[in-house]
Amino acid sequence: MRVRELILCAGLLAAGGADGETLSxxxxxxxxxxxxxxxxxxxxxxxxxxxxxxxxxxxxxxxxGGDLARSSVSITLEPATVTAGEQRIADFLRSSAVFDxxxxxxxxxxxxxxVRRGSDAADILGxxxxxxRTLSATFHxxxxxxxxxxxxxxxxxxxxxxPYDMGIGVPIYSNFADFEMLLRCERI
Amino acid sequence: MWRNTRTSxxxxxITLHWAVAAAFAATFALGWATQxxxxxPATQFNLYQWHKSFGFLVLALALVRVGATTLDVRPDPMPGxxxxxxxxxxxxxxxxxxLILAVPLAGWAVASASPLAIPxxxxxxxxxxxxxxxxxxxxxxxxxxxHAVLAWTTGVLVAGHAGAAVVHAVAxxxxxxxxxxxxxG
Numbered sequence: 001m002r003v004r005e006l007i008l009c010a011g012l013l014a015a016g017g018a019d020g021e022t023l024s025x026x027x028x029x030x031x032x033x034x035x036x037x038x039x040x041x042x043x044x045x046x047x048x049x050x051x052x053x054x055x056x057x058x059x060x061x062x063x064x065g066g067d068l069a070r071s072s073v074s075i076t077l078e079p080a081t082v083t084a085g086e087q088r089i090a091d092f093l094r095s096s097a098v099f100d101x102x103x104x105x106x107x108x109x110x111x112x113x114x115v116r117r118g119s120d121a122a123d124i125l126g127x128x129x130x131x132x133r134t135l136s137a138t139f140h141x142x143x144x145x146x147x148x149x150x151x152x153x154x155x156x157x158x159x160x161x162x163p164y165d166m167g168i169g170v171p172i173y174s175n176f177a178d179f180e181m182l183l184r185c186e187r188i
Numbered sequence: 189m190w191r192n193t194r195t196s197x198x199x200x201x202i203t204l205h206w207a208v209a210a211a212f213a214a215t216f217a218l219g220w221a222t223q224x225x226x227x228x229p230a231t232q233f234n235l236y237q238w239h240k241s242f243g244f245l246v247l248a249l250a251l252v253r254v255g256a257t258t259l260d261v262r263p264d265p266m267p268g269x270x271x272x273x274x275x276x277x278x279x280x281x282x283x284x285x286x287l288i289l290a291v292p293l294a295g296w297a298v299a300s301a302s303p304l305a306i307p308x309x310x311x312x313x314x315x316x317x318x319x320x321x322x323x324x325x326x327x328x329x330x331x332x333x334x335h336a337v338l339a340w341t342t343g344v345l346v347a348g349h350a351g352a353a354v355v356h357a358v359a360x361x362x363x364x365x366x367x368x369x370x371x372x373g
């Protein structure tokens with residue numbers, strides 16, 4: 001998934017505020033750096049839960065600082081590379097029980113709308129596709145750092161598993177996967 | 189008649205006997221099914237949770253059964269039963285009582301030691317905490333092996349126990365099985 005792209009867009013828009021010059025400075029095309037992290041947590045009854053990461057992903061952001069609504073983001077995750085601390089958990093996540101990577105090698109997100117939520121935050125609405133199902137999803141992005149041609153965003157979002165036919169384990173495990181991402185966006 | 193007498197089992201003992209038997213049979217079948225579903229991870233996961241739930245049911249019933257057996261009168265052996273059968277049946281019964289505790293306890297140890305740390309959500313009604321064991325794949329494997337050996341041993345002994353009961357009922361017609369069906373048996 002190119003979540004980073006989404007985040008970049010949101011962050012840039014948020015950071016620019018009403019300063020047109022700032023926004024125009026950050027307008028452009030960005031790629032998500034490999035140093036970014038895309039992590040998720042699924043809570044379990046009694047406390048604790050499953051913590052996983054997607055180490056392989058790619059994303060691109062087209063940021064229009066003058067008109068945020070014209071910005072776009074697309075992200076692709078490779079669920080076959082998911083990690084979860086315990087190997088058997090990662091194998092289970094890749095299996096037909098969850099990501100079914102044999103039949104669905106990618107998870108994608110494509111933005112449809114960006115809504116500013118303050119000077120450094122925004123909501124990114126879009127279509128999330130996993131296991132052959134495409135549903136609406138919303139992520140909340142906040143610009144954490146801006147340094148030269150690089151932007152760092154913190155992005156969070158909650159995705160229900162059952163609509164994607166990934167509801168295995170409910171109610172032992174929560175139906176929701178909570179995503180937390182730190183995306184480094186490099187201007188290209 | 190709820191309690192045992194020197195000549196018959198009461199309804200408490202009879203009910204607990206068949207409840208434990210049924211719960212064990214269900215748990216055993218589910219345990220076997222978890223292995224048969226190795227190529228279907230979602231099904232296997234669900235089967236494991238059912239297996240654990242029934243396993244805890246066996247443990248709860250077994251604790252009550254052992255307690256009731258300890259506190260209640262033990263009926264005398266059937267009149268005319270040869271001494272070797274009295275010794276053998278007594279040992280079999282004691283061993284089965286021990287195993288219906290040991291098998292689910294070993295299973296509990298498997299779940300408790302497993303690094304997977306999957307909660308024991310028994311029949312999705314109550315969370316049973318893990319035993320205070322270190323999370324270790326090696327310990328999980330050892331407990332799993334122990335659990336399987338004890339379970340299959342119990343299965344074989346139960347088959348022998350049931351077979352002996354049938355022989356008493358069909359061939360010897362001495363009322364042994366009837367005693368575990370009704371207090372009036």
